[in-house]
Amino acid sequence: MKVIAGTREFHIKEPTVVTIGKFDGRHKGHQKLLRKMLTLKEQNGFSTAVFTFDMAPAGVVSGKKQSLITTNQERRNNMEKMGIDYMVEYPFDQHMAHMLPEEFVAGILVGQMNARAIVAGTDCGFGYKRAGDAALLKQLGPEYGYQAVIIEKEQDEHRDISSTYVREQLEAGNIEKANALLGEPYGIHGVVVHGNHIGAPVLGFPTANILPPPEKYLPRFGVYVSRVLVEGRYYGGVTNIGKKPTITGENPVGVETFILGLGENPDIYGKNIEVQLLDFDRPEQRFDGLEALKKRIELDKRYAEEYFKSHPWWLRGE
Numbered sequence: 001m002k003v004i005a006g007t008r009e010f011h012i013k014e015p016t017v018v019t020i021g022k023f024d025g026r027h028k029g030h031q032k033l034l035r036k037m038l039t040l041k042e043q044n045g046f047s048t049a050v051f052t053f054d055m056a057p058a059g060v061v062s063g064k065k066q067s068l069i070t071t072n073q074e075r076r077n078n079m080e081k082m083g084i085d086y087m088v089e090y091p092f093d094q095h096m097a098h099m100l101p102e103e104f105v106a107g108i109l110v111g112q113m114n115a116r117a118i119v120a121g122t123d124c125g126f127g128y129k130r131a132g133d134a135a136l137l138k139q140l141g142p143e144y145g146y147q148a149v150i151i152e153k154e155q156d157e158h159r160d161i162s163s164t165y166v167r168e169q170l171e172a173g174n175i176e177k178a179n180a181l182l183g184e185p186y187g188i189h190g191v192v193v194h195g196n197h198i199g200a201p202v203l204g205f206p207t208a209n210i211l212p213p214p215e216k217y218l219p220r221f222g223v224y225v226s227r228v229l230v231e232g233r234y235y236g237g238v239t240n241i242g243k244k245p246t247i248t249g250e251n252p253v254g255v256e257t258f259i260l261g262l263g264e265n266p267d268i269y270g271k272n273i274e275v276q277l278l279d280f281d282r283p284e285q286r287f288d289g290l291e292a293l294k295k296r297i298e299l300d301k302r303y304a305e306e307y308f309k310s311h312p313w314w315l316r317g318e
Helices: 028-044 057-062 072-082 101-112 134-144 163-172 175-182 199-203 290-310 312-316
Strands: 002-005 016-020 047-053 086-090 115-121 147-151 186-191 208-210 222-230 233-242 254-259 272-283
Touching: 016 028, 028 047, 028 072, 028 115, 028 147, 072 086, 072 186, 101 115, 101 134, 115 134, 134 147, 163 175, 175 186, 175 272, 186 208, 208 272, 222 254, 222 290, 233 272, 233 290, 233 312, 272 290, 290 312
Parallel strands: 002 086, 016 047, 016 115, 047 086, 115 147
Antiparallel strands: 186 272, 208 254, 222 233, 222 272, 233 254
16 A cells, blocks of 8 residues: 655546545444445456545644544554555645635545545535535536545444444443444554563563554553454453553553463564454552552453453454
8 A cells, every 4th residue: 555645746647436534443434435445446447545634634723632543553554454555644734724625626636636436425524614525526526527426324223333432432441342333353553662571570471562652542441351463463462551550650551461372571572563452351450569460460361361262263363
């Protein structure tokens, strides 16, 4: 997949089928759009291209930082998994915020991205004050030579599946429900860094620490059963998300995982891993010392091992 980021000066030569949106979380509604794009690619020979912004537009307009279920890098990883050919992360500023909808369609989607088909949801909005909508896309299609394909929203229990819906479930710790909405496990990507160094020498087992960026939307603090993708292979895991209240001092919000079956001295520092949450075990809590913490983690490990006995497909990458 080719990523076009940090520039407004680009042109895609081959004809494309384009979709637009934030794609925060790449939930089932997003996947419905992307599958339609892949179908049109197969039928017409178009390349697939996703248009999004390098930062959340609402953050620029309001001046407040916006949290994201998927960071920009995670979004790229997800789109590459889906088989998308081009990912455009367009710089968003006040000029872009005031661009008229037809100017956006004609200048960027058709002019720069060479769109011959545009796939969008019924609730899509673009251009100044989101004045552009699905009806306008259909109206402009004959004039600018593209086919507008409008997709109905994917629903769950009579509610539209949206990033907001996913966030609600993550905040409550309802990870299985969040995963059902996402159509895949909620994941956290990162490079393994050195932590407090209490895992192997004090607790008796090594852990992998990753520090998600500040904009990453994290679920309820607590302990989760997880699976961890390390160099193309899935391992079971026990993951704590939070600030390690038992450990003295100020601890940044982190994601610490004991990886089942990786061995006593895993050489994973500096490597990119993906931690996918599967089941909520317990809330994060403060213990009366490291010995009490160690005993509780042993119970968490057993909980995870029992989970994988009844859900073996997760470790097969299914």
